[in-house]
Amino acid sequence: xxxxxxxxxxxxxxxxxxxxxxxxxxLELVQRALASPGLTCAVEGMDVPKSTLTSHWRVLRxxxxxxxxxxxxxxxxxxxxxxxxxxFPGLLDSILRLSADEPSLTxxxx
Amino acid sequence: xxxxxxxxxxxxxxxxxxxxxxxxxxLELVQRALASPGLTCAVEGMDVPKSTLTSHWRVLRxxxxxxxxxxxxxxxxxxxxxxxxxxFPGLLDSILRLSADEPSLTxxxx
DNA sequence: CACCATGGTCCGACAATCCCGAACTATCGC
DNA sequence: GCGATAGTTCGGGATTGTCGGACCATGGTG
Numbered sequence: 001x002x003x004x005x006x007x008x009x010x011x012x013x014x015x016x017x018x019x020x021x022x023x024x025x026x027l028e029l030v031q032r033a034l035a036s037p038g039l040t041c042a043v044e045g046m047d048v049p050k051s052t053l054t055s056h057w058r059v060l061r062x063x064x065x066x067x068x069x070x071x072x073x074x075x076x077x078x079x080x081x082x083x084x085x086x087x088f089p090g091l092l093d094s095i096l097r098l099s100a101d102e103p104s105l106t107x108x109x110x
Numbered sequence: 111x112x113x114x115x116x117x118x119x120x121x122x123x124x125x126x127x128x129x130x131x132x133x134x135x136x137l138e139l140v141q142r143a144l145a146s147p148g149l150t151c152a153v154e155g156m157d158v159p160k161s162t163l164t165s166h167w168r169v170l171r172x173x174x175x176x177x178x179x180x181x182x183x184x185x186x187x188x189x190x191x192x193x194x195x196x197x198f199p200g201l202l203d204s205i206l207r208l209s210a211d212e213p214s215l216t217x218x219x220x
Numbered sequence: 221c222a223c224c225a226t227g228g229t230c231c232g233a234c235a236a237t238c239c240c241g242a243a244c245t246a247t248c249g250c
Numbered sequence: 251g252c253g254a255t256a257g258t259t260c261g262g263g264a265t266t267g268t269c270g271g272a273c274c275a276t277g278g279t280g
Contacts, residue, residue, distance in 0.1 A: 019132030
């Protein structure tokens, strides 16, 4: 289960994390990662092409929001909850709690 | 003191707010708006051209983060703290508290 | 092993967006 | 009116985002 490269906790920055979460598709992905730890890249019920998903997950990984590991031909994905809570206490909680009752995908980025 | 157009509180969306805050320059602007309610567009000590500032403030306004009003030849700017707290309880607080001790402008957007 | 199916990534092209200088507008003070 | 000040608008070059299709790696099957 080789880990894909990810930023160290102390090198996470607030703007990059907010930027990563500031997209309806990625916010939805994060929701799913929260609901199903260890989930795989492909998600159901989202009309988003594969290659677009890849780049969204990459943004989340490079911002330090999720961790990805190669597992066979899949990538397993987890929220980096502990590191995020440690670095930005309260942030993830408040965002996830709020986005939980948001109707997702209602805001199209420009 | 004519108000510039701004979204109604109930039409604010989480991704658009996070997107607006997910840029180091805008996060810094929000910090300043918090520190100096009613401040004007031009900010000191930031090496950002006027026209770029205009568009950053507009992003913040259109996301519902700040309110702007025409006051003579200036625009006065306030954080929409109450509306944001009402719509997204805890969010603004945690972001502002965290960004307060962040070294700003260290993250360049991609 | 050969072969195929599957889960993702990479690449390239087009579209959308961002940045910022220069020109412009509106307002204030004299 | 005139000049100065505070911002906006416009346009173009650079950057970024989207996504189809080709590609790669792995696992399963015969």
